[in-house]
Amino acid sequence: MSASVAETAAAPTVGLAAGRGVWVVLPTYNERENLEPIAAAILAALPEASLLVVDDRSPDGTGELADTIAAREARVSVLHRPAKQGLGAAYRDGFRWVLERPETRAVVQMDADFSHDPATLPRMLAPLMGNADLVLGTRYMKGGSTVGWPWYRKLISRGGTIFARTVLMLPYRDLTGGFKAWRRELIDAIRLRETSGSGYGFQIETTWWAHRRGASIVQVPITFRERVAGSSKMSGGIVREAMLLVLRLRWNAIRDALRAGR
Ligand SMILES: Nc1nc2c(ncn2[C@@H]2O[C@H](COP(=O)(O)OP(=O)(O)O)[C@@H](O)[C@H]2O)c(=O)[nH]1
Numbered sequence: 408m409s410a411s412v413a414e415t416a417a418a419p420t421v422g423l424a425a426g427r428g429v430w431v432v433l434p435t436y437n438e439r440e441n442l443e444p445i446a447a448a449i450l451a452a453l454p455e456a457s458l459l460v461v462d463d464r465s466p467d468g469t470g471e472l473a474d475t476i477a478a479r480e481a482r483v484s485v486l487h488r489p490a491k492q493g494l495g496a497a498y499r500d501g502f503r504w505v506l507e508r509p510e511t512r513a514v515v516q517m518d519a520d521f522s523h524d525p526a527t528l529p530r531m532l533a534p535l536m537g538n539a540d541l542v543l544g545t546r547y548m549k550g551g552s553t554v555g556w557p558w559y560r561k562l563i564s565r566g567g568t569i570f571a572r573t574v575l576m577l578p579y580r581d582l583t584g585g586f587k588a589w590r591r592e593l594i595d596a597i598r599l600r601e602t603s604g605s606g607y608g609f610q611i612e613t614t615w616w617a618h619r620r621g622a623s624i625v626q627v628p629i630t631f632r633e634r635v636a637g638s639s640k641m642s643g644g645i646v647r648e649a650m651l652l653v654l655r656l657r658w659n660a661i662r663d664a665l666r667a668g669r
């Protein structure tokens with residue numbers, strides 16, 4: 408029957424879109440209220456995926472809670488880092504950890520506060536079943552949106568994306584977002600060790616290096632919802648760091664081009 412064939416084709420029940428060979432890397436800092444429900448939602452959305460929680464010794468006990476979840480759920484692992492060093496550092500360590508596993512085919516990065524909807528995960532992974540190397544969860548495109556953010560958060564995020572897009576001449580509509588799905592070979596290729604950003608800066612620079620490597624980058628619309636539980640770790644320092652990082656990436660590219668032309 409054609410109807411059931413269509414349903415089977417649309418349902419994310421096989422391969423990468425079901426999470427086979429996929430690690431979701433979830434950095435946490437004081438996400439005690441969110442961790443149980445977000446972990447459950449991720450495991451349910453991708454029935455074959457594994458989850459790595461990267462905790463920076465959260466004072467609220469998120470790390471211990473993660474250990475408890477990992478003890479009863481074989482698909483969950485925990486990487487404990489000694490101190491809060493920012494999102495970028497947590498991802499650098501988390502990516503390295505999941506890439507040490509040869510069965511890893513793709514890696515998803517997302518926030519632990521439900522701003523990135525786990526139900527979107529199959530849609531984020533689907534392009535990797537085609538020829539995409541990197542999927543960018545994108546708020547600022549048709550079908551995407553930000554819900555519940557005050558005007559100044561929207562301004563920082565939107566303004567940051569426009570600034571980075573202009574300075575780096577990148578064709579993507581959301582460069583500061585942190586909901587991304589990577590083919591493993593691309594992470595291997597971008598030399599994570601050389602990235603330095605901690606917050607937004609990390610998101611921008613990894614997309615920049617992927618673009619420079621000639622990766623196939625696909626934008627998928629997402630709805631970003633402000634967190635309900637816990638609090639944001641965003642700070643003025645993170646914004647400043649990201650702006651300086653964007654300028655440095657552009658400057659280094661100009662310098663390299665001049666050297667190559669000599
Ligand atoms: N491991 C770790 N996770 C962090 C750190 N800073 C933020 N996070 C996590 O990164 C995600 C996004 O951070 P959040 O504070 O929600 O930033 P916002 O969404 O821009 O307000 C959340 O899951 C945080 O718990 C950090 O220094 N270390």
Ligand SMILES: [Mg+2]
Nearest residue numbers: 518520522634
């Ligand atoms: Mg958040």
